[in-house]
Amino acid sequence: MPVVRLALRFDHPGARDFRFLQEAARLGEVQALLWSDQAILDLAGVEPGLPEAERLYFLQAIRSLGRHRRRSGIARAAAGSRRARPGPVGGG
Numbered sequence: 001m002p003v004v005r006l007a008l009r010f011d012h013p014g015a016r017d018f019r020f021l022q023e024a025a026r027l028g029e030v031q032a033l034l035w036s037d038q039a040i041l042d043l044a045g046v047e048p049g050l051p052e053a054e055r056l057y058f059l060q061a062i063r064s065l066g067r068h069r070r071r072s073g074i075a076r077a078a079a080g081s082r083r084a085r086p087g088p089v090g091g092g
Helices: 013-026 035-045 054-061
Strands: 001-008 030-037 064-070 090-091
Touching: 001 013, 013 030, 030 035, 035 064
Parallel strands: 001 030, 030 064
Antiparallel strands: 001 090
């Protein structure tokens, strides 16, 4: 089964986010890389809508997701660019 890796903020989860995850799960096992609070601040320039612990809790409650990880270094990976927006990454 293919693996679908996603890097996401998930700071204002809504129907669109859940539908996105559902569709990703149709492609294969979903692995979510959750942006840290600091990464959201650095990359998006805004405070997260929900604290990191609550966002992780929501992701863990979604049945269609395989693994979940928090990532603090994602801001450094974007080389300091506020416009960088890591998106879904397909893998196998």
